[in-house]
Amino acid sequence: MKKKLIKTSIIIFFLFITIVFFVGLNKSSIYDTKDLVGQRLNNISLDNFNSDLKITEQDLKKNNYSLINFWASWCAPCRDEHSFLLKLNNQNNISLLGVNFKDKKDNALKFLEELGNPYDSLARDEFGKNSVHLGIYGIPESILINKDLVVIKKFIGPITEKDFDYIIKTIKR
Amino acid sequence: MRIIIVIFYFFLYLNNLNATPMADQEIIFKNLRCLVCQGQSVADSNSDFAQTIKLVVRDQIKEGKTEKEIYKFLIEKYGEWIVYKPPLNKSNSVLWLFPYLIFIIGGIMIFLLLKKRPNR
Numbered sequence: 001m002k003k004k005l006i007k008t009s010i011i012i013f014f015l016f017i018t019i020v021f022f023v024g025l026n027k028s029s030i031y032d033t034k035d036l037v038g039q040r041l042n043n044i045s046l047d048n049f050n051s052d053l054k055i056t057e058q059d060l061k062k063n064n065y066s067l068i069n070f071w072a073s074w075c076a077p078c079r080d081e082h083s084f085l086l087k088l089n090n091q092n093n094i095s096l097l098g099v100n101f102k103d104k105k106d107n108a109l110k111f112l113e114e115l116g117n118p119y120d121s122l123a124r125d126e127f128g129k130n131s132v133h134l135g136i137y138g139i140p141e142s143i144l145i146n147k148d149l150v151v152i153k154k155f156i157g158p159i160t161e162k163d164f165d166y167i168i169k170t171i172k173r
Numbered sequence: 174m175r176i177i178i179v180i181f182y183f184f185l186y187l188n189n190l191n192a193t194p195m196a197d198q199e200i201i202f203k204n205l206r207c208l209v210c211q212g213q214s215v216a217d218s219n220s221d222f223a224q225t226i227k228l229v230v231r232d233q234i235k236e237g238k239t240e241k242e243i244y245k246f247l248i249e250k251y252g253e254w255i256v257y258k259p260p261l262n263k264s265n266s267v268l269w270l271f272p273y274l275i276f277i278i279g280g281i282m283i284f285l286l287l288k289k290r291p292n293r
Contacts, residue, residue, distance in 0.1 A: 128228075129229050132226065132229045132250060
């Protein structure tokens with residue numbers, strides 16, 4: 001009786017360990033921000049690039065869809081995604097909000113002069129503090145939101161052709 | 174001489190006053206994972222991300238937010254992955270409760286074994 005008990009408890013123990021390792025090791029440990037999808041953004045307050053005004057939720061509610069794009073002149077991948085942003089600017093169902101992230105104003109302006117300005121409105125986050133409210137941890141990052149400020153998708157890294165197609169499909173729905 | 178001692182203790186006391194909020198801040202930094210680093214806390218890292226998080230945490234401490242409120246805010250934005258000590262919830266309840274369970278079961282087993290021994 002006792003032997004049987006010990007035997008079964010050992011078997012259960014090993015089974016448990018096997019299951020834990022099987023599940024644990026198969027789980028992707030790459031960090032992503034999928035938690036943010038479906039969340040409603042609140043307390044948005046970004047400094048306007050050119051003036052002392054603030055960009056708030058009210059400004060984002062005006063458009064059916066908004067893409068908040070975080071960029072900087074020092075960020076090389078931002079150059080890669082720029083052509084897609086310019087193409088998105090031609091779409092009329094979406095408005096682009098650019099957030100200049102931890103950048104010098106002169107360099108930012110030079111960057112836009114050189115590559116073109118795709119943004120409908122431009123904000124500035126000198127120390128990156130406001131971007132924390134939007135769950136940003138490294139640029140380029142973009143957040144696609146709808147009229148109700150609910151996050152539809154978050155793009156980490158530069159926007160690719162695939163992401164571009166996804167955005168077009170979403171806003172034309 | 175006595176005055177010097179009083180002044181010495183006064184400054185020691187001042188030091189303590191300064192130390193308290195600093196300590197809090199360090200505890201929070203140590204419990205936050207630097208998302209862009211590998212195996213480093215925000216306290217250990219000097220990366221861009223860690224520096225920003227430090228700024229934000231300091232601001233929130235100044236605003237009078239508690240440690241828990243700060244964690245809650247960051248979890249909301251970055252997910253549970255950002256804290257090293259995640260709060261107890263459904264999906265990690267096993268992780269939290271298992272050690273206690275083993276402790277209790279082990280205790281019961283030892284108790285039963287010891288109780289049975291003299292009878293043999």
